Amino acid sequence: MELLSSEISDGLAEIFKLGNQRASEVLTRLLGCPITVNVQDFYLRNKSQLSRLVRAEDTTTYFQILQRISGKMNMDVVYIFSEHPQNAINSKVEFKHRQNPFELGREGMSEIGNVIINAYLSSMAQMLEFDLDSSLPSFYLNNPNGILTNILSKPEHTSFLMLNTEINIKEQYINGNLIFVLSQTSLNTLEHLLSSFLECLI
Amino acid sequence: MTDAQFTDLDIQDFADSINFGLILLDQNKSVLIWNEWIEKRSHVSKRDALGKHILFAFNESLNKEFIYNLNSVYDFGLPLILSDELHQRMLPLFESENKNHLIDHTISVRLIKRFSSDLLCLIQVSEADRSKKSKEIRSKSSQISLAFF
Numbered sequence: 001m002e003l004l005s006s007e008i009s010d011g012l013a014e015i016f017k018l019g020n021q022r023a024s025e026v027l028t029r030l031l032g033c034p035i036t037v038n039v040q041d042f043y044l045r046n047k048s049q050l051s052r053l054v055r056a057e058d059t060t061t062y063f064q065i066l067q068r069i070s071g072k073m074n075m076d077v078v079y080i081f082s083e084h085p086q087n088a089i090n091s092k093v094e095f096k097h098r099q100n101p102f103e104l105g106r107e108g109m110s111e112i113g114n115v116i117i118n119a120y121l122s123s124m125a126q127m128l129e130f131d132l133d134s135s136l137p138s139f140y141l142n143n144p145n146g147i148l149t150n151i152l153s154k155p156e157h158t159s160f161l162m163l164n165t166e167i168n169i170k171e172q173y174i175n176g177n178l179i180f181v182l183s184q185t186s187l188n189t190l191e192h193l194l195s196s197f198l199e200c201l202i
Numbered sequence: 203m204t205d206a207q208f209t210d211l212d213i214q215d216f217a218d219s220i221n222f223g224l225i226l227l228d229q230n231k232s233v234l235i236w237n238e239w240i241e242k243r244s245h246v247s248k249r250d251a252l253g254k255h256i257l258f259a260f261n262e263s264l265n266k267e268f269i270y271n272l273n274s275v276y277d278f279g280l281p282l283i284l285s286d287e288l289h290q291r292m293l294p295l296f297e298s299e300n301k302n303h304l305i306d307h308t309i310s311v312r313l314i315k316r317f318s319s320d321l322l323c324l325i326q327v328s329e330a331d332r333s334k335k336s337k338e339i340r341s342k343s344s345q346i347s348l349a350f351f
Contacts, residue, residue: 107286107308108287108288110283111282111287112288114282121280125279126278132280134279136281
């Protein structure tokens with residue numbers, strides 16, 4: 001199952017550290033209370049491995065934010081909220097301008113997902129020194145099979161770099177999955193850029 | 203229609219026909235397009251806004267958070283959503299019939315690199331829908347704490 005070399009994993013870990021820092025800073029400023037975001041774990045999966053991970057019997061609706069990336073690497077980046085963040089936010093955050101509690105809907109969820117996607121994407125682009133262009137985020141409500149269909153919609157997408165993330169709002173934890181959906185060409189480019197990045201560090 | 207048939211007038215007419223706010227900025231953040239939706243709700247005419255730096259295009263000074271976020275789009279090239287649910291009235295926009303009544307709105311900002319050699323920045327604004335949409339979304343979800351994968 002392990003598809004990433006230890007060298008490539010080390011390079012990605014460095015990028016995700018910067019992503020953690022950026023996501024934490026932006027969410028802290030956005031919500032006005034100390035928030036940390038961390039990548040708990042990450043791994044690469046191929047199509048069949050990804051399909052096996054999805055629990056077919058799970059009919060829960062999840063919130064999915066998707067941005068399409070073009071440039072040196074063409075890929076989709078997807079963030080899936082494993083739970084609605086509203087309760088955690090309402091119980092821990094005092095809003096200066098808003099009545100509390102408030103309703104967090106499509107735009108608010110999209111904004112939080114967009115912050116997380118941008119934090120890790122911009123860290124990757126900055127550290128590996130490549131330009132990219134991104135669509136605006138699209139928001140979907142889907143069950144696991146629907147999400148899988150969405151992620152696998154392009155036949156050229158064969159590799160999935162998956163990050164388990166955790167948002168910590170004053171000891172209230174919100175889990176999520178960030179997925180870089182890559183073609184073989186994009187994966188090769190990513191590995192090449194990571195190797196060059198690591199060579200510069202040595 | 204071929205590319206050659208598009209003119210500035212066509213684009214401005216097109217922008218005016220859209221039922222949401224649209225501002226297009228150039229590389230220096232000066233206003234290139236200020237559509238009718240924005241004109242009515244900012245109470246600033248196209249004539250007064252076009253060519254001005256976005257900081258000075260409105261009648262009131264801009265929210266610092268908006269400026270920070272706009273700068274980050276130019277710096278990193280990644281799009282942003284600024285939702286009405288997490289921000290309070292980022293732009294000085296009012297009801298078209300009432301200059302004293304601010305409207306809640308969601309903003310999306312993205313760079314456009316494809317259509318011009320220069321960098322362009324597209325700002326779209328939609329008025330907040332105070333319907334029950336967020337409750338509808340919540341009702342479809344389960345409060346679970348398991349990871350998806």
